[in-house]
Amino acid sequence: MTTRTRLRSSSRVRLVRRFLANPPAVLGALVIFLMVIAAIFAPWIAPYAYDAQKLDYIEKPPSAAHWFGTDGLGRDMFSRIVWGARSAVFVIVMVTLVSLTIGVPLGALAGYLEGWVDTLIMRLADILFAFPGLLFVFFISATIKPGVTNWARASGLSELANSGYLDYAVVILALGVVGWAGLARLVRAQVLSIKQREYVLAARALGVPTRRIITRHILPNALTPIIVAMSMSLGDIALSEGYLSFLGIGLQPPAPSWGNIIAENAGRYWRQFPQMIWLVFIPGLVLATVVFAFNFFGDGLNEALNPEIEK
Amino acid sequence: MATYILRRLLWLPILLFFVSLITFALGVYGPGDPIQVLLGLRASPETIERLRREYGFDQPFHIQYLNYVVNALQGNFGYSLVKYRDQPVGVLIAEALPVTIQLNLVAIVMGVGIGVPLGLLAGLKRGTWIDLVIRALVIAGISLPIIFLNPVLTFIFSRRHEIILTALNLKFSIGPLLPMVQGYWEGIFSAKVILPAFIESLGIIAVMTRQMRAGMIEVLSADYIRTARAKGLRERVVIVRHAMRNALIPIATILGLMLGGLVAGSFLVENWFGIPGVGQLAFDALLSRDYYITMALVLLIAVAYVLSNLLVDILYGVLDPRIRKAT
Numbered sequence: 001m002t003t004r005t006r007l008r009s010s011s012r013v014r015l016v017r018r019f020l021a022n023p024p025a026v027l028g029a030l031v032i033f034l035m036v037i038a039a040i041f042a043p044w045i046a047p048y049a050y051d052a053q054k055l056d057y058i059e060k061p062p063s064a065a066h067w068f069g070t071d072g073l074g075r076d077m078f079s080r081i082v083w084g085a086r087s088a089v090f091v092i093v094m095v096t097l098v099s100l101t102i103g104v105p106l107g108a109l110a111g112y113l114e115g116w117v118d119t120l121i122m123r124l125a126d127i128l129f130a131f132p133g134l135l136f137v138f139f140i141s142a143t144i145k146p147g148v149t150n151w152a153r154a155s156g157l158s159e160l161a162n163s164g165y166l167d168y169a170v171v172i173l174a175l176g177v178v179g180w181a182g183l184a185r186l187v188r189a190q191v192l193s194i195k196q197r198e199y200v201l202a203a204r205a206l207g208v209p210t211r212r213i214i215t216r217h218i219l220p221n222a223l224t225p226i227i228v229a230m231s232m233s234l235g236d237i238a239l240s241e242g243y244l245s246f247l248g249i250g251l252q253p254p255a256p257s258w259g260n261i262i263a264e265n266a267g268r269y270w271r272q273f274p275q276m277i278w279l280v281f282i283p284g285l286v287l288a289t290v291v292f293a294f295n296f297f298g299d300g301l302n303e304a305l306n307p308e309i310e311k
Numbered sequence: 312m313a314t315y316i317l318r319r320l321l322w323l324p325i326l327l328f329f330v331s332l333i334t335f336a337l338g339v340y341g342p343g344d345p346i347q348v349l350l351g352l353r354a355s356p357e358t359i360e361r362l363r364r365e366y367g368f369d370q371p372f373h374i375q376y377l378n379y380v381v382n383a384l385q386g387n388f389g390y391s392l393v394k395y396r397d398q399p400v401g402v403l404i405a406e407a408l409p410v411t412i413q414l415n416l417v418a419i420v421m422g423v424g425i426g427v428p429l430g431l432l433a434g435l436k437r438g439t440w441i442d443l444v445i446r447a448l449v450i451a452g453i454s455l456p457i458i459f460l461n462p463v464l465t466f467i468f469s470r471r472h473e474i475i476l477t478a479l480n481l482k483f484s485i486g487p488l489l490p491m492v493q494g495y496w497e498g499i500f501s502a503k504v505i506l507p508a509f510i511e512s513l514g515i516i517a518v519m520t521r522q523m524r525a526g527m528i529e530v531l532s533a534d535y536i537r538t539a540r541a542k543g544l545r546e547r548v549v550i551v552r553h554a555m556r557n558a559l560i561p562i563a564t565i566l567g568l569m570l571g572g573l574v575a576g577s578f579l580v581e582n583w584f585g586i587p588g589v590g591q592l593a594f595d596a597l598l599s600r601d602y603y604i605t606m607a608l609v610l611l612i613a614v615a616y617v618l619s620n621l622l623v624d625i626l627y628g629v630l631d632p633r634i635r636k637a638t
Contacts, residue, residue, distance in 0.1 A: 024447070127329045130613040135575070138597055139605065143337045239456055243579060246458045247594070262458050270462035271469075284459030292454035299450070 018304040025300020031293035038082050039089035046079035051254040059275050069278035071265060077278055081286055083256040088290065091171055091241045092234055098176025099183055099233075104226065106180070107187025108214050112195060122188065125181035134243060141174035141249050148173075167251045175240055179233065186229050190222035228302045235294030242287055258287040319621050323614070330613045331383075331606065335376050338602030349393050366392070379606075389603030394595050400607045403592060411576040411588035413499045417508040419569055422515025427562060429516070430523025431555065437528055449520045452513040460510050461583040468506060496586050507584040511577055518565060526558030533557075564623050571619030575612045 019025055038045055047065075054074035062069045068077035110121040128136075148166055194200065195218060203217050244250030245259030253260050265279040346362050347354075363369045367378060382389065388400040395403055433445040497503055530536065531554055539549045576590025589608060596604035 123326075127326060127333070130326055130330055130616050131609060134578070135593055135597075135609065135612070138578075138594075139334070139337055139609070142597055143340075147340075235454065242456055242458060247578065248598075259458065262456075262462075266458065266462040270466050273470075276462065276466060280459075280462050284456065284463060288455045288459055291456065292451065295450045295454050 015304050019300055022300040022303060024296040025304075028293035028296035028300065031289060032297060035085050035290055035293075036089055038085035040086075042083050042086045046076075046082040048076040048079040050080050050083040050256040051075065052079075059279070061274060062278055068282050071261075071279055072268065077261075077282065080256045080261055081258070081283055084258045084261060084283075084286075087168070087251060087255065087257045088238050088241060090168065091175070092237045094168075094172040095175040095179060095237045095241075096230055096234065098172060099179035100230070102176065103180035103183030104187050104219070107184035108191050108219060108222075110184065111188035111191025112210070112214055112218065114192075118188070121184065125184050128178060128181040131178075134240065137174045137178050137240060137244065138247065138249055140177060141170050141244060144173060145170045145249075167255065171241055171244055171250045174244075175237060179237070182233075183226070183229060186225055187219075187222060190225055191218050194218050194221050224305045228298065228305060231294070231301050232298035234298070235291040238287070238291055238294065258283055258290075262287065316621065316625065319617075319624070323617050326617060327610060327613065331380065331610055332376065334602075334606045334609045335379060336372070338600075338606060339372060339375065346392075349396075383607075383610075388607040391596075391601055391604055393599040393601045395601075400603050403604060404589070404607060404611065407576070407587060407589045407592045408574060410496060410586060411581070411590065412573050414504065414508055414576070414581075414586060414588060415511065415573045417499050417504055418511035419515060419566070419573075421508055421512040422519055423562075423566070425512070426516040426519025427523050427559075430520040431527060431558075433520065434524040434527025434531070434558070435550070437524075442524075445520065445524075449517045453517040455513070457510060457577070457579045460513075461579065464506055464510065465583070496584075503584075507580045507586060511580050515569065519562065522561050522565060523558060526561055527554060530554045530557045563626060567623035567626050568619055570622065571612075571615040571617075574615045 019029075052075060054070065056074070057066075057070055058072055058074040060066060060070045066076050066078065068081060071077055071080070106121050110118040131139075145167075148170055152166060191214075200213060200217055203213050208217075241250060241257065242259030242262070245257040246263040248260075248263070251257040251260055253264060261283045262280060265276075265283070269276045269279045346359055346366070346368065350358060350362070360369075367375060370378075379389065386401065388404075391398045391400060391403060429445050429449075433442045436442050499508075536549060536553055539553045540546075544553075574589060576586075576588040576593065578590040578594045580586070581588045581590035582594055593605060593608045595601070596608070
């Protein structure tokens with residue numbers, strides 16, 4: 001037992017060392033860390049409430065009181081962006097959880113059992129893939145939203161229905177429902193190759209139950225590509241949330257989301273010179289930086305976990 | 312190979328059945344009644360009832376769906392319910408599709424024209440700062456959100472720029488680099504196509520660069536490259552004739568896959584630049600619950616996706632004889 005733990009920890013140290021040797025990846029991790037901090041401590045970091053308006057102080061440039069200026073309704077842009085980090089982190093975490101809980105078991109079952117189960121699950125994934133990307137997400141979120149809202153009203157949760165929290169649920173469901181298919185394919189391919197290994201055969205010969213073989217012997221060994229794929233998709237989730245909100249199907253104003261902050265201001269201010277810098281450029285740059293960070297982080301993680309790829 | 316193609320083609324109707332069923336269910340059970348959207352809030356219940364009957368919305372789901380399929384098989388994909396009142400969906404799509412295809416073609420040409428040379432360079436100069444810069448640019452290209460690029464690039468390229476050289480006491484201004492008016496589409500031979508096509512091509516550039524770089528690195532370490540060098544061939548010949556050709560095979564595959572995407576417009580780009588393509592049509596339809604349009608578009612894109620996947624598999628065999636033998 002002790003040798004095993006020591007082996008593990010030393011491989012972990014090597015992993016961390018390889019990751020740290022990659023400056024862009026470290027920078028990405030740092031940005032992500034800052035974003036998570038902003039998300040958790042938003043109420044304490046943001047100097048104003050995200051929806052507090054100063055009607056006599058609109059479209060003002062950045063100053064000591066308002067670091068990123070104020071928007072057309074006199075709201076502090078810095079506070080809105082900090083609160084936007086909370087929306088983004090929440091959506092990213094939840095969507096990842098949803099697609100993991102659907103995609104990993106289905107992919108593992110398909111790969112392990114093969115036969116008709118495999119066909120059924122993979123054809124289902126095929127059908128999802130045949131739907132045109134974001135269009136399907138828009139379609140789903142536009143479709144389930146009134147249903148979810150009505151359900152909340154009917155169950156006496158009209159408070160909830162009006163609060164805007166349901167918008168999060170809709171965005172998360174829509175992105176998660178679409179996101180699992182790629183993951184399932186990946187897990188299936190991994191399971192197909194791992195289950196041919198001797199130790200799985202040995203476990204099966206010993207009479208270990210299927211569920212235990214999958215969860216204890218196969219999945220842990222398929223973890224690396226799953227982690228890499230997930231880390232690569234985090235940036236995409238942040239982007240999709242932004243796009244949904246931009247199109248008015250995602251989080252609704254005044255809820256702060258980077259997508260709808262950009263959406264609110266882009267159409268109106270893109271041609272007004274100084275204003276567009278803090279109303280469109282800065283929030284856009286924040287979203288871009290975060291997506292950038294996730295991509296670098298994913299790349300770095302990939303290289304650290306699979307050193308043989310690059311070397 | 313023939314049986315393989317046949318099997319794949321047989322899968323197409325099944326896939327279409329499921330895709331259409333899901334879309335139809337989402338449309339029918341989905342939000343808001345198109346009739347309600349059409350008539351507004353003040354319509355009397357009698358009018359709503361009459362129109363519902365007229366459009367056949369009062370019938371049970373399976374009858375509605377069957378009617379839809381029977382009509383669709385005869386080439387009638389229904390009518391626009393709301394925005395383009397009573398125009399056949401087929402006509403609307405026939406108007407939007409060429410626009411989107413043209414825009415995407417320009418984007419693909421840009422993507423390949425920029426991405427392949429970049430990837431080639433990065434692969435050849437692997438590990439140097441050139442490689443590093445190209446890879447960083449690629450990640451930047453896919454990270455910059457379209458909703459950010461749209462306003463910022465439009466702003467930069469449509470404004471009069473003043474260049475002030477204080478030291479020389481010079482000041483001159485250049486006019487807008489790309490004179491563009493939003494809400495206007497003049498076809499692909501107008502300067503206005505450059506910006507939207509470039510924004511759409513960023514993703515393609517990233518894919519092409521990555522693939523070409525990886526391909527070059529893999530191919531350059533192959534035995535036949537060493538043989539070619541050992542024979543004393545000039546480096547240029549080795550790279551162009553032996554390495555590049557093989558590295559281009561996966562590029563052809565990706566291009567094939569992109570053909571399917573040709574018919575899918577990008578909402579974000581088309582909406583911003585006022586391009587009357589498929590993306591714009593889909594977006595309008597989605598927002599006004601005009602679900603016959605959405606359905607037809609989803610079906611169209613699904614067919615394109617399946618066919619382009621099939622094409623890629625066939626193409627792969629044609630380009631690489633080793634694969635042909637294996638199947």
